[in-house]
Amino acid sequence: MPRTFSSPSRSPPRQRHALPPPPRHRRTLSSTLVEESVAAAAALVKTWHPDVSCSLFLHDATGQAEEAQGFLRAAAELHRAMLFFAADTTNPSSQSGHGLVQAQELLQTAMRRLQLELQFLLDKHDESEQQAAGASAAGPSSIRAVAKAMMAAGYGKECISTFKSHRRTALATKLQRLLGFSPPTASGSSRNSSSSSLLFHKLTWEQIDGNIIPSWIATATVAFNSLFTGEKDLCDTVFARDPAVREAVFAAIVNDQATSLLGIAEAAVARARRAPERLFRVLDVHDALTEVLPALLSVFGDNSEVATRAAVVVTKVGEAARGTLSSFEAAIQKEPSKATTAGGAVHPLTRYVMNYLVFLADYQEGLALIYEQADAEGADYTSSVSGNVSPEHYALSTTSSPSSSMSSSSFHSYSPIHRLVSVLLGKLDAKAGCYREVALSYLFLANNTKYVANKVAGSGRLQGVLGEEWAEAQGAKARAHVDVFVRAAWGKVMAAISSVPQEPEVVEAAVLEAVGMQDQWVAADEEMGGALRAAATAAAVPKYRMFYRRYGAAVRLTPGDVVTMIAALFGGTISTPWHPSRCSTISRIQIQTQTQGDRGSCSPEREIISMYNCT
Numbered sequence: 001m002p003r004t005f006s007s008p009s010r011s012p013p014r015q016r017h018a019l020p021p022p023p024r025h026r027r028t029l030s031s032t033l034v035e036e037s038v039a040a041a042a043a044l045v046k047t048w049h050p051d052v053s054c055s056l057f058l059h060d061a062t063g064q065a066e067e068a069q070g071f072l073r074a075a076a077e078l079h080r081a082m083l084f085f086a087a088d089t090t091n092p093s094s095q096s097g098h099g100l101v102q103a104q105e106l107l108q109t110a111m112r113r114l115q116l117e118l119q120f121l122l123d124k125h126d127e128s129e130q131q132a133a134g135a136s137a138a139g140p141s142s143i144r145a146v147a148k149a150m151m152a153a154g155y156g157k158e159c160i161s162t163f164k165s166h167r168r169t170a171l172a173t174k175l176q177r178l179l180g181f182s183p184p185t186a187s188g189s190s191r192n193s194s195s196s197s198l199l200f201h202k203l204t205w206e207q208i209d210g211n212i213i214p215s216w217i218a219t220a221t222v223a224f225n226s227l228f229t230g231e232k233d234l235c236d237t238v239f240a241r242d243p244a245v246r247e248a249v250f251a252a253i254v255n256d257q258a259t260s261l262l263g264i265a266e267a268a269v270a271r272a273r274r275a276p277e278r279l280f281r282v283l284d285v286h287d288a289l290t291e292v293l294p295a296l297l298s299v300f301g302d303n304s305e306v307a308t309r310a311a312v313v314v315t316k317v318g319e320a321a322r323g324t325l326s327s328f329e330a331a332i333q334k335e336p337s338k339a340t341t342a343g344g345a346v347h348p349l350t351r352y353v354m355n356y357l358v359f360l361a362d363y364q365e366g367l368a369l370i371y372e373q374a375d376a377e378g379a380d381y382t383s384s385v386s387g388n389v390s391p392e393h394y395a396l397s398t399t400s401s402p403s404s405s406m407s408s409s410s411f412h413s414y415s416p417i418h419r420l421v422s423v424l425l426g427k428l429d430a431k432a433g434c435y436r437e438v439a440l441s442y443l444f445l446a447n448n449t450k451y452v453a454n455k456v457a458g459s460g461r462l463q464g465v466l467g468e469e470w471a472e473a474q475g476a477k478a479r480a481h482v483d484v485f486v487r488a489a490w491g492k493v494m495a496a497i498s499s500v501p502q503e504p505e506v507v508e509a510a511v512l513e514a515v516g517m518q519d520q521w522v523a524a525d526e527e528m529g530g531a532l533r534a535a536a537t538a539a540a541v542p543k544y545r546m547f548y549r550r551y552g553a554a555v556r557l558t559p560g561d562v563v564t565m566i567a568a569l570f571g572g573t574i575s576t577p578w579h580p581s582r583c584s585t586i587s588r589i590q591i592q593t594q595t596q597g598d599r600g601s602c603s604p605e606r607e608i609i610s611m612y613n614c615t
Helices: 029-047 062-087 093-130 140-152 156-179 189-200 205-238 243-270 276-300 305-334 348-379 391-397 408-414 417-432 438-458 460-466 468-489 491-498 504-518 526-554 559-567 586-600 608-612
Strands: none
Touching: 029 062, 029 093, 062 093, 062 140, 093 140, 093 156, 140 156, 140 205, 156 205, 156 243, 205 243, 205 276, 243 276, 243 305, 276 305, 276 348, 305 348, 305 417, 348 417, 348 438, 348 460, 417 438, 417 460, 438 460, 438 468, 438 526, 460 468, 468 491, 468 504, 468 526, 491 504, 491 526, 504 526, 504 559, 526 559
16 A cells, blocks of 8 residues: 655744843842942032132031031942942943943042142141141141042052142241242252352351251251151151051152251351351251251151251251361461560460350350261271261261260360360460560560469369369469569569679669569459469568668669559559659669560550451
């Protein structure tokens, strides 16, 4: 039977369907929360748009303080929203992109607001400091909160730029107010030094001495002990989370200002030009530098640029001081020995040098450091900058006085005062040899040595440097010179009285010659005058009295006359009148001896101050 195939059943025709509509976006809980937070932040950012001139953080009401904290939270939420939308893969790119753009725009606006608030807070911080007020709404904590928010949102560059610019300007203003002039602002230590030199180029020394250096000392004291410390504290507080950032920000704000301030000291000292009378200002600068060094090292650090610069300046100031003292010593040595004084008076050089040393003794601690520095330069310290001494050396040295850090003898070895007074005494010996009369030579030594001894005894600090025994030894030396003077001045009288046979006319003439010779001679002071008269009376009158007892009838001068004449010497007063008419030869002898005395004394060739005339 043939196989039959049944016809296949007819299947329904295929229908072509359109593409299904895109699935509706399913909002997740997280995306909903993010969108709501962005909306809430948008409202707050709109309220405190950067165009609003008042401050959100400088508030008095509690509600506004809460709103300020809410603004910071809103900024943080906007930053998180940006990160969320950028990483969201569950939403179509168009919707997540829209959310990202919206959050970014709002965040930029919020950051502009916070940048403005940072300026407001820093301004208020300066006002609070100037008014010396206590805690204020613009304290470092508020500044820190704003800075933290900006840096967390990725706006650290803008935050740091605003902070640095404001603090640099504020610090420069404070320094200018303290100094009374604008310090150089060039960066780099060498450029600062050059700028300071140019600043002082047209100033006279009187202006530098009377205005610049005193204001610099006051400013440096405040700056290194207070202003720079305050800036560091502020940086440490605001950028507490990142040590590298806070150190870099602090250095950018303060380093140029500090090195400029040090450059002023260096330039001012350079204008002293080793003139002896300018040394005291140099030492004032040195003392100020060593006093602020501990605070400087504490704030900037031992290895900082500012500490290195300070060490260089201190070294140069010390070198200037030592150079000035060396020049002063050379000036004393070059003083012409023949430039003596009439009548054996105290020489102007003696007065100048001793008055100078009295003032110099007030700087004994600084001098000790300066000469200790010179030893350290040659032995212990090696630096990339030639001649530097480590700042730690000064910081340690200034924490104790010379009496506690070194023995008396070791301190003396650092002091140039011993050497200067020794050079002076040597020069006085040389000048004494210029007199023709031996008696006048020793009178000169007695007067000047006594003046030196009195100056040392009258200055507690100078006596502390040279020693009480040294002053007493000079006093004893002056008395010894008086004894030699009396023997020389009255030697002819003693010889005439002791001669055999005695000749009354010769003895009387010798007395009148001795008195006439000393008539124009002078004593250093009343005490010296009294000592000279007493010594002469003790030496001459007893022997003359014995002579008078033997030859009284042939002698016109009585012992009382001799006493009266001696009492009139060296500024003394005459208690019993004595008239030259009692001896016809007196006037002639006095004129002759006075003339001889004038010839024997070399007149001063110049005033002592001319030695130190400086430009």
